Amino acid sequence: MTLPVPGVPGESDQPGGDTYAALLVPASAASRDAVQAALQEFAFTGWLAPPSVGWVVAIAVPGDRAVAAGRRGVLDAGAAIAESLQAPAFALRVLVDRQLVLAAWDGRDELGRYSSDPSREPGADEEVLDQPFGAEHAAAFAAAAGEPDAAEELEAVLAETLDPDSVFESERLARVLGILGMPGWIVASASLPKDVPTGPAAREFVRLGAGAAGASGIVRGWMTARVRSRTTPPPALADPPRADDPGIDPWLL
Template identity: 50%
Template sequence: MPPPQSVSHDDAPGEAGESYGAALVRGDHAALPAVIDSLRTIRFSGWIAPPAEGWIVVLGDPGDGVVAAGKRGIVEVAALLAESSGSPGVAVRVRRDRQLAIVAWRGAEEIGRYCSDPSREPGADGDILSEPYGAERAEGFAELLDRPDAAEDLAAVLEEELDIESIFESERLAQVLGLLGLPRWLVAAGALPHDIPTGPRAVDLIRLRGGAVGMAGRARGVAIHRMRRRADPPPILADPPRSHGAGIDPWLF
């Protein structure tokens, strides 16, 4: 069944679907204060879930847009948290259920990047290819998360070209999360600010707006949201794969 429709942060017409993003960093309740301090420093907007199963999960608002100072998206936030904690970190981002992005780090070291459809980045031109990119990083992802036996199955999931008319990227992400042992409720994060089905209740989440909580956050968040919604975060791939001109391989001549 298709997911409930929602509109992405840039409100482009014609493509409704779930958009959400999460930064995950290894940690427990003892590590939570440091994560909160880091998020306050960069004036992060979003939610922090209670640590569970060895992970601290941070959810961006909006999930696919700019969520922190310096035009940071959820991927850049995850990189900062992994580096500051020295722990494994993962970013997952779904854009309108038509694009899945995964990036992973071991502390400050980036392990790899995956994008199911680079052509769906905001502002992408017509030469950018739509095929999944980075499926070969599956082994690195699996080893980072202590699931080496899942590498082959993970690669098969990541390299598949989905029929976007009948299958959504949230379905691919659900398989990825299961293989890597990550919280599967992330595929329902689009339900925020309401309770997340199979996940934490909204009342149990720490809500930050521009790095602040409570009334101070509400006041700050309005102005910050207006500014951030006009900008896009950096693309997942700085140099995405491109076709050769009109699609004709020059080596054929």
């Protein structure tokens, strides 16, 4: 019998697309056990994937809310994991399949943040621009992933403006994952607690509720879910591009 992560519905009820998020650490930089210990230290809620080639992956739940102690969203959790492990770490989030956010760190150093559409950030006002922002960090992302030669291709994918009426951001993410050598099944991770199409079976994941596994995780997960599910993390971009910015080039508007 497969039980859902406490406080989170088993199937997406988002209109228009899925919301999901993940943390990734190169397996060459930290073991799965080390990543699990760090996740438990920060009272992380989600799913730790079974060992895969090249990467340790954790799916954060819920993807658009607080997922760790200190009301951390997936981006703040990524920064905390990188600092704790003194290793490279990536955080990604897809919001209702209309926005992709990608960020990376190396220890305490943030390497860059990218948003495919800053205007879709929760709380963004009408002056925030809807064009991809942060594609210039592609070289840093590629280097941190151990794929430095892929920087140019990655930047082109990140900079592309997609038609939200015909293309989901999961499609962009699938290309990004392929370029960086990351597990492609992440784009289907919203299917948890059911088996992930093209990915691991649900029983192969370690389910964490507020950092604990097993029965105690179920209890702790329920206790924290009521608060975390109502907590919106800080915006992905502290200073997003705006139409009313006097320094913005007119051709961007």
